Amino acid sequence: MKILAIRLKNLASLAGPFEIDFTAEPLASAGLFAITGPTGAGKSTLLDALCLALFGAVPRLNNIGRETKVPEVDSEILTSDPRTLLRRGTGSGYAEVDFVGIDGRRYRARWETNRARDKATGKLQGSRQNLTDLDSEQLLSNQSKSEYKQLIEARLGLNFEQFTRAVMLAQSEFSAFLKADDKERSELLEKLTNTAVYSQLGRRAYSKSKEAEDAHKELKAQASGISPLEPEARAELEQQLSQAQQQLKEQQAQLRQLEAQHVWLKELRQWQEARQSAAEQLQAAEQDAQALAPERLRLQRLEQLAPQRHQFLRQAELGASLLPLRQQIQQQVEQQGALQQQQERLQQQLQDAGTALSQAQEQHSTSAPLLREAFAEQANLERLGQSLAQAEAQRSRAEQASTEGQQGIQQLLEKQRLVGERLERIAGQLAHSVALAPLSDAWNAYRERLQQLMLIGNRLHQGQAELPALEQRASSAAQQLSEQRTQLELLYSEAGAEPQAVAEQIQLLGTLLQDNRKQQRAVEELARLWTQQRELDQRGQALQDRQQAVAAQREELNKVGLQAKAELVVAEQTLSVTQALLERQRLARSASVEELRGQLQSDQPCPVCGSVEHPYHQPEALLQSLGRHDESEEASARKTVDSLKEQLNELRAQVQG
Template sequence: MKILSLRFKNLNSLKGQWKIDFQDQAFQDNALFVITGQTGAGKSTILDAICLALYQQTPRLDKLTQSKNELMTRGCGDCLAEVEFAVKGKAYRVYWSQKRARGHADGNLQAPICELTEIGGKVLATKSSEVLKLVTDLTGLDFSRFTKSMLLAQGGFAAFLNATSGERAELLEELTGTEIYCEIAQYVYQQNKHIQNELTLLTEQSKVLSLLDDVQRAELDAEIATLTQQQKTLTTEHKALETAFNWLQQTQKLSTDINTQTQVVGNIKEEQKNFESKEEALVNAEKAAKLTPLFESKQQAATQHEKVKQQLLEIEQKRNANKILMQEALTDQEQKNTQLQAQQEKTTQTLDAINNVLAPLDLTIAEKQSQSQQLTQQQLEKSAIVEQEKQKLVEQQLQITNLQQQLQTLQLTLQARAYIPQMSEKLSTISLQLNQLGEMQEKHSTLSQTLTSIEQKKSEAIKSNDHAQQAIQSLMLQVEPLESKLQQAKTDIQNALSLLPGASINTASVELKQLQIQLEQCQSTLPLVDKLDRIEVDLAKITDSKTHLENSLQADNEQLLAWKTQGQQLAEEVKNTEKLLEQDQIIQSLSALQMKVEESEPCPLCGSLEHPALVNYQKIDASHHQSRLKELQQQLLEARNRYSELNGQLKNKQQQLQQMLSSLQALLSEKEAQLQQWSSNAYLMGQEYNAQSNALLLAQKQSLTLQIQELTQKIEDVRTLERQQSEQSDQLQTLSADKNNLLLTQQQSIHTQNSLAEQFETLSADAAQITSNIDTTKQTIVASLPEPSQLLASSDLTFLAPEAIFNQPEQWLAEVTQQVTDYQLQLTQEQQLQQQLSELSQQHSLAQQAMQQQSELLQQVTTQLHGLIEQINSAQQQRKTQFGDASPQQLREQAQQQLTQCQTQLETAKSALQTLSATEQALQGESSQLIALEQEYKAHLVNADTQFTQALATSLFTDQSDYLNACLTQDEMQSLIALRQHLQQQLLTETTRLQTLESQLAAQQALKFTELDLSQATQALSESEHKIEQHQQTYATKLGLLQADDNAKVKQQSLLKQQQQKQENAQQWTMLNKLIGSADGAKFRTFAQGVTLDNLVYLANKEMANLHQRYQLQRNVEQPLALQVIDLWQANAVRDVKTLSGGESFLVSLGLALALSNLVSHKTQIESLFLDEGFGTLDANTLEVALEALERLNATGKLIGVISHVDALKERINHQIHVNKGASAGFSQLDAKYQFNEQVISN
C-alpha cells in the first residue's frame, strides 16, 4: 500500500484547504522528507488527516460522528480529508467530510459524508460503514494495524516494547490476526467435551433399556394370534351390518324423493290449469296482431293530416300579424324622415355659435386662470414662510423656557449633593474595607453551616450506631432457622433424586428425551393408520355394492332377452295378420271378376280353364282380424317400450359398475402407496398392518404419554427443591454479608462521632475570632462617612445608613460610584446649558424681524389675487349661461351625434320594412305548399280507413274497440309464450324424473339385504363398532408390548454400534484436547503468540543490525511473551528492556516498529511510512544512526515522512514541509505551494 496524495481542509489549527501530492517530482526525487514546525503548530494534524480519510478516526481521537467532532477548526462550518492511495498497482480515492448546518460555525453538526472510488472509475461505496470495510479489505490493514505498521503516531511508538506480557499478547493478536488460534483451542475443548458427553449419554441409554425373555414373548405371540382371528370374525359381521344399514338408508331416501317429486309434478299441472285463461287472451292477441299494421297505417295518416292542417293555420296567423307590422313600419319611416330634416337645420346653427362666440370666450378665461394660478402659488409660498417663522419663534421660546427650567433643577441637585466630592476621595478605601468585610462574613457563614452540619452528622452517627446494633440482633434471629431449612432441603433433594432413573437429573433427562422421541414417532404414524382403515372400509363397501350390481345386471340381461324374444314373436304375428288382411282386400277387389268365372270357361285374368281357388276359398272375418292386429300392435309397442326402458337402465348400471371398478382400482393403488409408507416408517419397522393396528398405536401413545408425564413431574420436583435450596443459600449468604456490613457501619459511626467532636471545637474558636474582626471593620467604615448634618435629603440619610451599606455592599458601592459619576456629568451639563441659553436668545430676536417682513409681502399678493378671481367668475358665468359646462369639441360632437342618430333611425326603419315585405312573400309561398300537401294527406287517410274497416269486418272482432281490447304489447305476448313453453318443458322433465325414481326404488327394494328396520340396524351397527373398539384396544396393548420389545432390541444394537463408533472418535479428540485444547483458548494462543513473537524478534534483530550493532532482542525463557535485550558490547549481557535509556529505547522501538511493519504486510506490501515520535530524545550519534537507517529504507523505494523539530534532522533532510504557526488567532499555514484552490483546478 502506498499513499499517493493527501488533501484536507479546516483541521485543528490548519485552517483553509491544503493538498500534498506525494507523486510530485520533489517527492519522486527525494522520498524521505520531514514535517517541521513549532510545538502546537499542527504537524501531527497532517497524519491525523490521513487516518481520518481512511478510517474515519485519528490516533488521538475516537471516531468522528454527527454528535462529536473535536477536529474541525474553531470558527469554521466544514472540514474534509481525502487520500489517494494505491494497492497492487491500482489507485483509489477515499473521501470524508462533515459540515455544520447552513455552513455556519455555530450550526449543528451534520452527518459525515464518505465515499470510496476508483480513480477515473466507478464509485465503490458511499456509506461510512461500507467505505471502512472496503478500505480494510483492499489494504489488508485495519486502523490498529495501520497505526502500528505505516503510521507510527505520538504516544504509541514504544507501546509494544514497554508493554506487559498480557498487553503484548493482545497487541500480537490484534496486529497479526492470531486470534484464530484462540478460537481453535476453544473449539477443540468444546468439541471434546461434547463428544465425551455424547459417549456417556449412549452408555446411559443402553443401560435403561428393558427386554422380554423368551417365555414372555411366546405367551404374547399366542395371545396376539387369538385376538387376530377374533378381529376377522368381528370385521366380517360389521361389514354385513354396514351394507344393510346403507341399503335401508338409500331405500328410505328414494321413497322420500318420490313423494317430493310427485308433489312437484302436481304443482306444475296446477300451474298449467291456472294458465288456461291467459292462453285464450294470447290466442286473441295473436289474431289481433294481424290487423295491427293496417291500424297503425290509418293512425299515421290521420296524424300527418292533422299536423298539416295545424301548420296551415299557423301560417295564416303569421301572415295577418306580418301585415300589421308592415303598416306600422311604413308610418315609422315617414316620421324618421321628417325628424332628420329638422335636425340638420339645428346642427348648422349650433356650429356657427361655437365658432363665433364660445371659442373667444374660453380663450379669455384660460388666460386669466393661468394668471390666477401664478398668484395663488406666490400666496401659498409666502404663507408657508410666515407660518414657518411663527413656528420657529414658538419653538425657540419653548426651548428657552425648558433650558431655564433644566438649569434651575440642575443647580438645586448640585447643591443637594455637595457631600459627593468628599465621598469620592474616600470611596476606594471604603471599597477595599467592604470587600474584606464580605470575605469575613462569607467565611463566618461557611463556618456556621459547617458547625450545624457537624451537629447533624453527630446525631446521625449516633442513630446509625443504634440502628446497626438493632439490625445485628435481628439478623442473628433469622440465621438459625434458615440454616435448619437449608439442611432439610438437602435431605429432600437426595430423596427426590433417588426416585429418578440413575438417581441423576441428567440420566432422567436422557430417558425423558427418548420417551418424547418415541411419542412423536408414534403420533406421526396415527394419520397413516387412520387413512388405511378408511381405505379398508371404502374397499368393503365398494366390493359389496359391486357384487349386488353384477347380480342385478345378470337379472336385467335375462329380462332384456325375454322382452327381445317376445317382441320378435309379436312382430311376426303382426306381419302375418297384416298380410292376411291385405290378401283379403285384394280378393274383395276382384269379387266382380269372380262372379264372371264359370267352370270350363277361361279365366278373364289368367285364361286358365281350371279354377281351384273358387272351390277351396273360405271367406275370413275381416273385423276380427283387424281387432286382433290392433291388439298385437299395442302389445308390440309395449314390449318395445319395456325393452328400451330396461336397456337404458342396463346401460346406467353398466356405467355404475365401470365407475365402481375405477374407484376400486384407485383405492387399491392408494392402499398400496400407504402400505409402502408403512414399510418405510422407522417406528413401524417389523410390523404389518391389520385391523388392530390403530388400536395398538393408540395404546402405545397413551402408555408413552403417561410415562412422560410421570418422569417430567419427578424431574420438576427435583429442580423445584434445588431452586428452593439455592434461594435459601442465597438468603443465608445475604444475611451474613448484611451482618458484616452492619458491624463495619457501627465502627465507622463511632469513629465519625469522635472526629466530628474535635472539628466542632476548632471551628467554634475560628468563628468567634471572625465575628470580632467583622465588628471592627464596620466601625471603621461608618467613621469615614459624611456627618448627617452635611446631608440635605432624607433619601441620602437612608442611603448612607449602616444597614444600607452592610446589607448589600456591592450594590451600595455601585450606586455610590454611579452618584460620583453623575455629579461630575451634572457639573459639565450646567455649563453647557448656560451657553445654549445665551445663543438661543440671540436667534429668537433675529427670527422676529424676518417674520414681520414676510407678512407684508403676503398681504400684497393676496390683494392682486382677489381682483383677478372676480374677473374669471364673471366670464365663466356668461359661458355657462349660453353653452353650459361642455367644451366646444363636446358640443360639436353632440350635434353631429344627434344628426347621425336620426340618419341611423331612418335607415333602420327602411330595413325593417324591407324585411317584413320579404317575410310576407315567404309565408305566401309556404301557405300554397301546405294547401296542396293537406289535400294529398286527406286522400291517404280515406284510403287507410277503408282498408282497416274492410279487414275488421272479415275478422272475429265486432268493432275497433273490440280489436283494441284484444291487443297486447310485444313484451306481454313474449312473456306469455315463454311461460307456456316453460310449463310444458317443466312438466316433461319432472315427469321423467319421477319415473326414473320409481324405477330406482323398485330395483333397490328387489335387493332386500335385511329384514330389520332402520332403527334396529343402527343399534346393531353401534354395538358391533363398540365390540371392535374394545377388541382393538386389547390387541393394540399386546401388540404394542411386542413391538416395544422389538424396538428396544433394535435400539440396543444401534446404541452399541454408535457407542463403538463414538469411542474411536472420542479418543482422537481427547488426544487433540491434551495438546492444544483449553476452555479459554490460552494454551494454543500462547503457543502461537510465542511463535509470532519469535518471528517478530528475528525481524527486529535484522532491522537493529542495520540501526545499531550493539543490541539484539530475545524472548524471556521464564516469561514466554516477555522481551530481553542482549548487549553485544558487554559480553552478551542479558538485561530487561526497561533498563534501556531514552535513546536506546528509541532505537530498539524503531527496530520493532519496522519489524511489525514487515510482519503485518503479509497481505499488502507497505510502501509508505510515517514517523511522529522520539527524535528529540536522541544524542547526535544515535540520531545519525537513525537517519542512516531511514535513508536505507528510503533507498528501497519507500516513501518516508518524519515529524520533528530537531535542528539536526532538518539540516540532514533537505525535503521539508514547513508548518508555520500564525502570530495570532491560533491558526497555522503550510507553504503556499500546498494551498489548494478548487476554482483553479476545475478551470
C-alpha cells in the first residue's frame, strides 16, 4: 500500500480542517522525511488520524485500562473509545486517508463522529466509517463495520494488529514486533516482503519429498521380494545410474543457462519494441528535419547577415549629417559669387578713379579749383583702395574656407558612396532572407528535440548492430532448451530422483534466482549511470558550442567597434573642420567690416557694392541670422559625433557582457 493524503478535522491538538498531501511538492520528491515539533504540536495526532481513518481504532488508546471511564455531557464513555479524540468545544470531527491498495487502485477511507445537532454541548453520537473507490468513484461500504473491516483488510493486505506492528508502531510499543510469536512474525513478514511464494514452494517440495519417499518405500518392498542381480549386472546398472546422475547435473546447469537466456530473450523483445518505437520517432524526426532544411539554410544566411544591420543605421546617420554640409557648401558658393561681383565693381570703380585722376592732373596746371577737386578725388581714391584691399582679404579667406569645405565634403561623399554600395549588397541579401525571420524564434524549441533524436539514433544503431547476434543466440537457445527438456523428461522417467536431491535443487534454484535479480539490478544501475554520462557529455558539448559562438560574436563585435571607432575619428575630424570654418567666418565678420557697415546710410548707395538697399545694416538682424546658421552647423556635427560615441559605448558593453 501507499499513503497519498491524510485529512482531519477537530482531532486532539489539531483544530479545524487540516490536510497533508504526499503527492504534492515538496513531499512528492522529498524521499525520506521526518515530522518534528514541540510537545502538543500534533505529531501523534497525525498518526492517530491515519489509524482512525483506516481501522477506526488508535493503538495508543488500547494500552489504557478498558474499565476506565471519562465523563461526557449526560453519560460516560471508556477512555479507550476513539471518540475521545474529538477536540473539546467542537461539534464534529473526522479523519480521512487516501491510499493505493495492493491491487493498485486508489481508495479513500473515512472515519467521522459528531455531537447532537453538531453543537459543542450536544450528546456524543456514534462513529461512522466508509470506503470509496476513487478510480471508479464508487462507495464500497458505509453501513456495517464488519463489512468495512473485511474490505479494508483485503485492500491493505494487513489487519489492525499487523499494521500497528510493522507499518506504524505506537509510542512505547517498538518491541511489539519482536515479542510476537513465530507464526505471527512469519505471516507478517510474508505479507510485507511478498515471500508467500517461498512458503508454497516449501509445501510443494515437502509434498514431492513425501511422494518420493512413499515411492522409495514401495520400491524397497518390491525389492525385498526380488532376488538380487548378478554382480556384473548390478555394477552395470550402478554405472548407468552414475552416468544418469552426472547427465542430470549437466542438464540442470544447462537449464540454468537456458533460464538466463530466457531472460535475455525477454530483454531482447523489450529492446526490439523500443527500437521499433525509436525507429518511428526517428523517421518522423527525419521527415521534419528534411521539411525544415530550406528554412535552416535561410536562417543560416540570415544569421550571417545579421551583423551588417548596423550599416543601415549608419547610412541614415550619414544622410542626416550630409544635408547641413551641402547647405553650407551652397552658402559658401553664393558668398563667393557675391564677393566676386563686389570685386568686379570695386575694380571698375578703381579704373574710373584712375581715369578721373589722370584728367585732374592734366587740368592741374590750368585751374586751381580743379586741383582742389583732384585732391578730393585722390582722398576718395585712397579710401576706395583700402576698401578694395579689405574686400580682397575677405575674398581670399572665403576662397580658402570654401576649398577646405569642398575637400571635406568630397571625402564624406566618397565614404557615403562606399557605404551605400555595401548597404545595397546587404539589402539585397536581406530581401532574399526576410521570410526566415520567424524561424529564428522556433530554433530553440527544435534544438532539444534534435538532440534527443540523435541520442535515440545512436541507441538504435547499437541495437541494430547487436540484433543479428542476439537473434541467432535466441534461436539456438530455444532449440537447445527443447532438446534438453526432452532429455530431462526421459531421465526422470528412467531414474527416480531422491528427495534430498530435489530439496537441494529447489534451494539452489532459489539462490540462483536471487543472484540473477541482483545482477539485473546492477545492470539497470549501470545503464542509468551510462545514460547520465551521455547526458553530461552532451551538455558539455553544448557548452563548448555556446562558448565558441560567444567568442565568434565577441570577435565580430570587436570588428564593428573598430569600424565605429574609425568612423568616430572621421566625424571628430569633420567637427574640427566645421568649427575651424565657422571660426574663419566669424573672423571674416571682423571689426573693420562692422565699421564699414556702420557707415551705411538709408537711401544712399553703398561705397563698396553701390546698392541702395542695406538688409544687414541693422546689426541685430545680421548677428541673429549668422548665429543661427553657425549654431545649426555646429550642432549637426556634434550630433554625429555623439551618436558614434554612444554606438561605440554600446558595443563595448556588449563585448564586456
